Amino acid sequence: MVSLADLRAWNPGELSEICSVLQARTQILVHEGDDYGKTLPVEGWSGPAADDAAAQHRSLMHGLDTIAAGAAVLGKTIGQASDAITGVQHALTNAEEVARKYGFQITDSGGVVDTFAGKQVPPDLHPEDRARTRTQLVDEVAQILRTATDIDTDLASVLDRAAAGQFGTGDESTVTAAAADGMNDPGLTLPEPPPNATPAQKAAWWATLSDAGRNILIRDRPGSIGAMDGLPATDRDRANRIVFGRDYQDLQHQRDDIRHRLDGMKRSDPQQQEEYQALEEQLDTLNGKIAGMDQVKTRLDQALPGQPPAYLLGINPANSGQAIVAIGNPDTAANVATYVPGTTAGLNDGMATDIGRSDSMMAMAGKMGSPSTSVITWVGYEAPQSIIPDAISTSYADKAEPSLRNFQDGLGAAHHGAMNSTVIGHSYGTTVVGQTARDLGLPANNVVMVASPGVGVDHANQLHLDGTPQDQVGQHIYSTKSPTDPVPIISNFDGPDIGLDHVDPLGPDPTTAWFGGQQFQSDAGNPLTSHSDYWLPRSESLKSMGSIIAGRQP
Numbered sequence: 001m002v003s004l005a006d007l008r009a010w011n012p013g014e015l016s017e018i019c020s021v022l023q024a025r026t027q028i029l030v031h032e033g034d035d036y037g038k039t040l041p042v043e044g045w046s047g048p049a050a051d052d053a054a055a056q057h058r059s060l061m062h063g064l065d066t067i068a069a070g071a072a073v074l075g076k077t078i079g080q081a082s083d084a085i086t087g088v089q090h091a092l093t094n095a096e097e098v099a100r101k102y103g104f105q106i107t108d109s110g111g112v113v114d115t116f117a118g119k120q121v122p123p124d125l126h127p128e129d130r131a132r133t134r135t136q137l138v139d140e141v142a143q144i145l146r147t148a149t150d151i152d153t154d155l156a157s158v159l160d161r162a163a164a165g166q167f168g169t170g171d172e173s174t175v176t177a178a179a180a181d182g183m184n185d186p187g188l189t190l191p192e193p194p195p196n197a198t199p200a201q202k203a204a205w206w207a208t209l210s211d212a213g214r215n216i217l218i219r220d221r222p223g224s225i226g227a228m229d230g231l232p233a234t235d236r237d238r239a240n241r242i243v244f245g246r247d248y249q250d251l252q253h254q255r256d257d258i259r260h261r262l263d264g265m266k267r268s269d270p271q272q273q274e275e276y277q278a279l280e281e282q283l284d285t286l287n288g289k290i291a292g293m294d295q296v297k298t299r300l301d302q303a304l305p306g307q308p309p310a311y312l313l314g315i316n317p318a319n320s321g322q323a324i325v326a327i328g329n330p331d332t333a334a335n336v337a338t339y340v341p342g343t344t345a346g347l348n349d350g351m352a353t354d355i356g357r358s359d360s361m362m363a364m365a366g367k368m369g370s371p372s373t374s375v376i377t378w379v380g381y382e383a384p385q386s387i388i389p390d391a392i393s394t395s396y397a398d399k400a401e402p403s404l405r406n407f408q409d410g411l412g413a414a415h416h417g418a419m420n421s422t423v424i425g426h427s428y429g430t431t432v433v434g435q436t437a438r439d440l441g442l443p444a445n446n447v448v449m450v451a452s453p454g455v456g457v458d459h460a461n462q463l464h465l466d467g468t469p470q471d472q473v474g475q476h477i478y479s480t481k482s483p484t485d486p487v488p489i490i491s492n493f494d495g496p497d498i499g500l501d502h503v504d505p506l507g508p509d510p511t512t513a514w515f516g517g518q519q520f521q522s523d524a525g526n527p528l529t530s531h532s533d534y535w536l537p538r539s540e541s542l543k544s545m546g547s548i549i550a551g552r553q554p
Helices: 004-009 012-037 048-101 127-163 175-184 199-207 211-220 222-226 233-263 273-301 351-367 395-414 428-439 470-476 486-491 530-535 540-549
Strands: 104-106 112-114 310-316 322-327 335-340 373-379 420-426 446-450 477-480
Touching: 004 048, 004 127, 012 048, 012 175, 048 104, 048 127, 048 175, 048 199, 048 211, 104 127, 112 127, 127 199, 199 395, 211 222, 211 233, 222 233, 222 310, 233 273, 233 310, 273 310, 273 322, 273 351, 322 351, 335 351, 335 395, 335 428, 351 373, 351 530, 351 540, 373 395, 395 420, 395 428, 420 428, 420 540, 428 446, 446 540, 470 477, 477 540, 486 530, 530 540
Parallel strands: 335 373, 335 420, 420 446, 446 477
Antiparallel strands: 104 112, 310 322, 322 373
């Protein structure tokens, strides 16, 4: 296995020079070889001497074909190796800079040593940040060594195969064709992330790839890259926009097909009524998804004056549809919030409303003193589409837990520097957030529950936030409800002895004093709209959410 000492000694510049020389000489070989290939047959020459000459000519051409194919793939592979080494050395340099910043040193053997061992750690280095950084460095160094070894192994394999004459068939019609055959070989293969990789391990894997390698993966595998938690927002956005275009076109084709089928049917025909109605329902669903995608695209491509750019971190039109849209870059923002909508959320004509709420929270956080902010609309789960029976079941939240935890882990893995993180749930979204914090914990500084029907626990101390002592969790759990909002009124019981039973499967109201969290006020309003009014301009609830996102008290 390659060591870090080996990696530090590698010189991609020398490989690049070898690549250039080899490619130039291959071109000479190809041109001269093709000229030699034209020397026989000689018109009018026959007999034993001519036959011997032809046999030797064929043998030499066979050898030239094999050499040209090998030289072509070697030039390609050495160039790839030079590029790949640059990427992995850059990852090592970045890791070493982070290590020095937090008081660690990366040894040649790949160890991460605490340079403050037995010494006073500077007060600006928080113990939790150092512990998180050390874990991240261990993952990064392991992946750096894994990628470097993969480069070394692939290059050695190509060199051995070229030396053995294993490229090209030797029977190509020209030396040019033989070189082209050699170039068809992939050369170096891009390493894969470890099996069952965590978001942090995926981030480390991506960091070791060269720009060219990343571009290839985004081009060839946009679906998997765009959905990979831990990767930079800019790269996920590039990949997901490719996926978006393909999915949008597919939905349009499906809609056109259904319209065409409906045009050929008669609704008044009793034999066709059932099929006609089913097709109309499918058409309504498709129209809703296309409208939702139009709304996502509008925010991605047509930010209003003063609005920050948006990044597409996830898109999936299957079932009720999923979309993850970040307002502002979460990798560089000091304050990052994830907003989880509830019932009826999905890729539909309500996406603009949810994205608009994120825009509003981001703007308010800035007014409340946040130096840089990103607010993410996270519809990364299959949300219930009806209040009864869907939203009274915990099953949707059960399935969403791993996705939300992984997404939050990915935000931390991709982030540069310190980050204040907030997770905000609305309506059934609070059930998703609460159950995730209960069962898997959440890497967040604060959690906000808005208009909750229940968060899956009886008391705030049953929730878990990474890095927060359990007896202090309640200080970081905030909740609110409008006094006129019918959803928390109807779906909750205020008695502390109700518990999680068949009467209230989602759990009790988190805004009650006995729940153990912090409460903030929301304005009273029209009961018909108050469940959605928490993000109205100048509302008390929006101001409080902006303050919490900014790292202040509501």
